[in-house]
Amino acid sequence: MIQLIRGFKDILPGETGLWQKIEKTAASLFEDFGFCEIRLPILEHTELFSRSIGKDTDIVEKEMYTFADIKGDFVTMRPEATASIVRAYIQHRLYAVDPVQKLYTIGPMFRRERPQKGRYRQFYQINAEVLGVESPLVDAELIFMLAELFKRLSVSDISVHLNSLGCPKCRPGFTRALQRFLSKVTTQLCADCQKRKDKNPLRVLDCKVLACREAVADAPAMIDHLCGECEAHFATVKNSLNNLSVQFEIDRRLVRGLDYYTRTTFEIQTGSLGAQSAVAGGGRYDGLIESLGGPAQPAIGFAIGLDRLAEIVDANNKETAGGIDLFIAALGEKAKTAALKWACDLSRCGIKTEANFSDKGLKGLMKRADRLGARHVLIAGDKELDEGVAVLRNMSTKEQVSVKVEGIIDTLKSKLTAS
RNA sequence: GUGGGUGUAGCUCAGUUGGCAGAGCACCGGGUUGUGGCCCCGGUUGUCGAGGGUUCAAUCCCCUUCACUCACCCCA
Numbered sequence: 462m463i464q465l466i467r468g469f470k471d472i473l474p475g476e477t478g479l480w481q482k483i484e485k486t487a488a489s490l491f492e493d494f495g496f497c498e499i500r501l502p503i504l505e506h507t508e509l510f511s512r513s514i515g516k517d518t519d520i521v522e523k524e525m526y527t528f529a530d531i532k533g534d535f536v537t538m539r540p541e542a543t544a545s546i547v548r549a550y551i552q553h554r555l556y557a558v559d560p561v562q563k564l565y566t567i568g569p570m571f572r573r574e575r576p577q578k579g580r581y582r583q584f585y586q587i588n589a590e591v592l593g594v595e596s597p598l599v600d601a602e603l604i605f606m607l608a609e610l611f612k613r614l615s616v617s618d619i620s621v622h623l624n625s626l627g628c629p630k631c632r633p634g635f636t637r638a639l640q641r642f643l644s645k646v647t648t649q650l651c652a653d654c655q656k657r658k659d660k661n662p663l664r665v666l667d668c669k670v671l672a673c674r675e676a677v678a679d680a681p682a683m684i685d686h687l688c689g690e691c692e693a694h695f696a697t698v699k700n701s702l703n704n705l706s707v708q709f710e711i712d713r714r715l716v717r718g719l720d721y722y723t724r725t726t727f728e729i730q731t732g733s734l735g736a737q738s739a740v741a742g743g744g745r746y747d748g749l750i751e752s753l754g755g756p757a758q759p760a761i762g763f764a765i766g767l768d769r770l771a772e773i774v775d776a777n778n779k780e781t782a783g784g785i786d787l788f789i790a791a792l793g794e795k796a797k798t799a800a801l802k803w804a805c806d807l808s809r810c811g812i813k814t815e816a817n818f819s820d821k822g823l824k825g826l827m828k829r830a831d832r833l834g835a836r837h838v839l840i841a842g843d844k845e846l847d848e849g850v851a852v853l854r855n856m857s858t859k860e861q862v863s864v865k866v867e868g869i870i871d872t873l874k875s876k877l878t879a880s
Numbered sequence: 881g882u883g884g885g886u887g888u889a890g891c892u893c894a895g896u897u898g899g900c901a902g903a904g905c906a907c908c909g910g911g912u913u914g915u916g917g918c919c920c921c922g923g924u925u926g927u928c929g930a931g932g933g934u935u936c937a938a939u940c941c942c943c944u945u946c947a948c949u950c951a952c953c954c955c956a
Contacts, residue, residue, distance in 0.1 A: 467947075519954055523881080541956085574954065575881075586956060653953080670952090718955060728956090739956055766956030792914070823914040831916040842914070856916070 468573070468582025478783075479771055484567055486613050487587050487765070494606050496563040496589055501545040503569065507535040513544040513749060515720025517660050524572040538571040541719070542588040543746065543762055544753075550592055551755035560593035560758055567767070579737035579769045587770075590762030592750065597694045600725045600745065600761055601701030607729065607741060607763055608707050614774050619740065621708060622728045624684065624715035625695040626663070629723070629748065631688035636662055638681050649676035663716045682713040691724055698725055721746040725761065733773055740773065741765040784834030785813040786877050790826040792842035799866075800841060806870045812877055830856065837877060839864070 465471060472480060488498065511521050526538040539545055546564055549555070555562050567587045574580060589606070591599050604621065611619055627635060643650070643658045643665060650658065651670040658665060666677055687695060702709055709727075717726055726744035734740070743763025751757040787807060791800035797818055804816035815833055817826050823840070830838045841851040846866065853876065854861045864872050 464947080524954080570956080572955080575952095576948085577952095578950070580955075584956070736951065736953095737955075742956060764956055769956065790915085824912080824916080825908090827914095827916040829916085835916090838916085840915075844914085852915095854915075859915090861915090 466582070468576040470581055470583070476771070479775055480767070483614060483767065483770060483774060484587070487567070487610055488565070490606065490610055490613060491565045491589055494563070494602070496565045499546060499549060499564045499566050501539075501542065501549060501566055501568070503538055503571075504536050505539055505545055505548070507537040509544050509548055509753075510537055510540060513547065513719075513721055513753060514541065518718055518720060520572060520718065524574055526571045526573055540572045541570055542566055542568070542586060542764065543590060543719075543721075543749075546588065546590050546762070547592070547750055547753055547755065547760070550750065551753060556593060556756055556758060560756070562592045563590070564592070565589040577735075577737065579734045579766070579772060581768060585767035587765040587767055588762060590760060592760040593758045594761075595747070595759040597697035597725070598701055600694075600698045601705060601707075603743075603761055603763065604698075604702060604709070604727055605705045605707050607743075607765070610765075611729065614770070616731075616770075616773050618733055618773065619729050619731045620710060622712040622715050622730055623699070623702075623709045624712050624726045625687060625691060625698075625724050626716065626722055626726050626744070627683050627687050627691050627724065631686060631691055632683070632723075635681065635683050635686035638686065639663070639665075642680050643677075646676040649673070661720075664718075666714045667716045684711070684713055694724055717742070717744060721749040721752075723747045727763070729765075731769075731773055734769055737766075737769060739766070740769045784836060785815055786835070787812060787814045787837045787839060787873065788826075788830035788833055788835035789814065789816040789839045789841060790823060790830065791817050792823060792826075792840075792844075793846075795843050796841045796846055799846065803839070803870065803873075807873060807877075810870075810874060812874065839873070 507525070507527050510525065514521050516522075520540050525540050527535060530536050546566065550562060550564075565588060568585065569583050570586050571583055573582055576582060589603065591603060604623075608621060611617075626632065639662045640658065643662060647655060647658065649672055650665065651668065651673050654665045654668050654670070654673050657668075663683070665673065666680060666682075668674065668677075684695065699709075699711075712728075715726055715728060722744045724745040724747065727742065728739050729741040730738045731740050732738070741763055743761070745759065745761040747759040750760060789800040789804055791797040797816075800816040801818070804814045807814040815835070817829070821829070823842075827838065836856055838854045838856060839851050840854060840861075845851050849866050850863045851866060851869065852861050853864050853873070864876075
């Protein structure tokens, strides 16, 4: 049997309702905050990601689905959405109409990691980005909107973690100070961190190996080395969040795995997903647009892990709707022909109708109606049709009434929408 | 990429110190000749994840492999 590819998954009929609910909730909330949807391709030139995410990151180094297409051009299935959004902003000169663009997008991303709980090779993200606004007030607004989404989905078991990563002015100085510190404790670090120390020292702060955590317990933190402007920016973010009553905690160790982030960085974490605690993450990337050849415009955004969100929303609310309005139990060939017409007419009018086209007996049909959660069953046998009627049964009260075939659609419409 | 756990019916799982493969649920049929759920009775379903080895005999032991899963790692 041909099975699906490792790390990929089907979202089955029983789950799609939940996904639709989350997507609709997010889309309508974001639109209320002034965001517009943008839809982007899944395949991009490989260079877009190596230049934006960073050549030395794990994503670019070993997780991308990259291949040469038939003409030999290197293309990559997007591992994240921000790079494409920025590319579209630049390519279509969206900034020329209005430098401020608030965009959101929902779709699949691809990373070739080892699958695990809450981690798939094709996974889904909801992204929201504000391009062209430098003010820290927009940072607060974005985080507020994100927190509000979780509230609307009745997810309460989460916390907002906040940090600032500085800017090109203050980060180099901090990086040097950090490297000086790390070279003093090198021997205590794990093998990975010994490499990171030179390549990407900030990442050492995020290491979960106990020995490393102890070794860097007294390491300098970026937020203590912010320049005046970054310091002021971060202070305003914190104050604004307080004014908006958004609970958050400062996480001096929080860093991002993508190189383009600057200043405000945040993550929504949950305890209910095992090791994959991040349900959403994001931050500022003030230099990215310019470095990809666009105007010098700042930006901030976040991504929500839709698969992970679906798991916690599922755990939080169990209610299941469903059921149909009418099941037509047709017995005999003439009845089935009539049932087809009725079912189409009623479905077209928004009445959830399912007709029977099989040769089952009435008992079997009643069972099926019950399983489908039908609120009414229309019993139509050739016997009834010869008399010009059909029998409408209310499945919860067991009441049965005779309905004339003539004008049956209107009769059913009024009976079924009334009750 | 590394390590642990698990693969037996559609689902959840028993099981055999190596000897015809099991239960519950689900499904189908009957009790009720044309009326669902509850109840009673009966029935169907398996390459025992795949490949190889040991053996008279392997679902069980050994090797390999694949998948799932959890963790490392990374991130959403």
